[in-house]
Amino acid sequence: MTRPLTGMPFDDIRDLLDTLPPPDEDARDAVRARNAALAKPLGGLGRLEEIAEWLAAWQANPKPAIDRPLIAIFAATHEVAKRLPSGPQAADTRAEVELFAAGGAGVNQLALAQNAGLKVFDLALDIPTPDICTGDALSEKDCAATMAFGMESIAGGVDLLCVGAAGGGNSLVAAAVACALFGDKPSAWASDPAHVPVLELALEFHSNSLKDPLEIARRTGGRELAAMAGAIIAARFQRIPVLLDGFVACAAAAVLHKASPGALDHCLAAHRSGSAPHDKLLAELGKRPLLDLGIGLDDGTGAALAIGLVKAAAAAHSGMATRDQL
Template sequence: MSAAKPFDDVRDLAHRPASPDDGCSKQVYDALLGMGREGDFGKLGEAAAWLAGWQRRFPPRIESPTLAIYAGSHGISSNGVTLSSNESTREKVDALREGRAPLSAIAAQVGANIRVFELAIDKPTPNIAEEAAMSERECAATIAYGFEALEGQPDLIALGVVGAGIGTAAAAVACALYGGSPEYWVRPGPQVPKEMNAQRVEMVSQALKTHRGHLTDPLEALRCLGGRELAACVGTIIAARQQGVPVVLDGFATTIAAGIVHAINPLAIDHVRAAHVTQRPAHIAALERLGLSPLMEMEFNTGGGMGSAVAVGLLHTACAPFLGKPDRPDQ
């Protein structure tokens, strides 16, 4: 990326033309008509057509999925806005690397390769209520780092983030992207105490006031209010579109990352689907803004890639009718 105006390179890439192969999608729908009445397969058929189009092949198939987990830390987490801590982020990363996390078992079950990307966990971003989370150069470099999830040529990417305070940072970015009050976008799931929610609202309000002159541009909103995890997800989403790799979002934070890309170019998230919807009202609102319908409604309250990993299994199932009968041992 150029040193002078690094964000210009990001915008240019987000606007670079890329499209699915509509012929491959049509082959899915034609095949479905041969299996039953139109619409019989519901969202499963739609998912298969989406996969075929963006993989640009028929039949659609998932042979090398990557579960990309971005882990970071936030200075705002020390202000009473989260139930977890930067230390717990390190513990989660270690558990994933060592195969001890529940997510490790789910990924193995669905055949996904977990890749954990550490984003300076031991160096939290500044408190966004007081200063910008990143410089433009750092933000652009972190976006570029997100391109690394495409190494190894995966045919599907499932996103996840781990980081104490990421939900508050994402809520602040949502305020900048969509307007509305901090109270609206901070709205948590059922597990967050009222006092903590009030502190989140206060921190987001302060952050919006501190950076009010920089929030009309989505990349500036990311730089000032977001975090390294969001920036890396933005990079992955943009790069995946260029390479014809479908992307599955996890929870609220990854949805807001897609929202940043959408704000740059609404066509730049056509290759993206939402795995699920959490019980967090702000997640529902963000999906509505992007016109994304979740593949599942599992009532997950955990993040970190759990929902997107489970969705990989669902997408395997969506591909199955087009792959012929599996080999079975003689009986």
């Protein structure tokens, strides 16, 4: 369905969400048939079989493979973080991004181990988004433009995308987005008790403007959430399966989930961090995580580990003998 033109920036995003390509069921069926013929008991590889079928459907390839995975980390800062006791400052996020650039973070080592690319996107770190307790994080124009930036971030032949986030205050704004999208008390979404009064203030300020998911994202989120949402949309159109990292990435994805049922069918949850808000959000998204290692980072570390599992599923599917070859 094509919407009437209004000239509003979000109309382009909504049109994309109305025209998301479906999975390639022929590719999925081909992998399912081979899985059934492999030299093993039916279902013997457990969830690896499901992962191979998912990969085939979203790569549109009956012989799925992972050759060029990318870990994309979106970094931004938030004025609202200054409301927290010893709240993180822009300099803290700058130091974190510089650590990624120097190859010194844990996710850098995992990217090397998985032969994965790693890109860090600096979303105006020195200009924090405005305090969501007293204003909107982004204008509609700026939010749509940041989503478009996220769409461009995955150019270059990627065949599996991992999305992660970095930045002071990102778990706070992610909690605000999740609470506005799904309801419940702010305390149910807060990763730190100190976040609760700030969330209450922010959600009260925006209480008359929290019906549309894209409006929720622009008013209570931030640049990293907008860019991740854009990357997830672009991946769908480019036939790139997606691994969602932690709570912040899942909050960005949740905006699309609420805006368009099925918008996250090409995504898997990489891992379970073990935090109650992340568990709650995974349940709302209907995503069963691939790994459960208690990783509390949001920078793509859990998704980087899950790359190996997806590669293993593809390798087992393609490399095993079938029963008629024995």
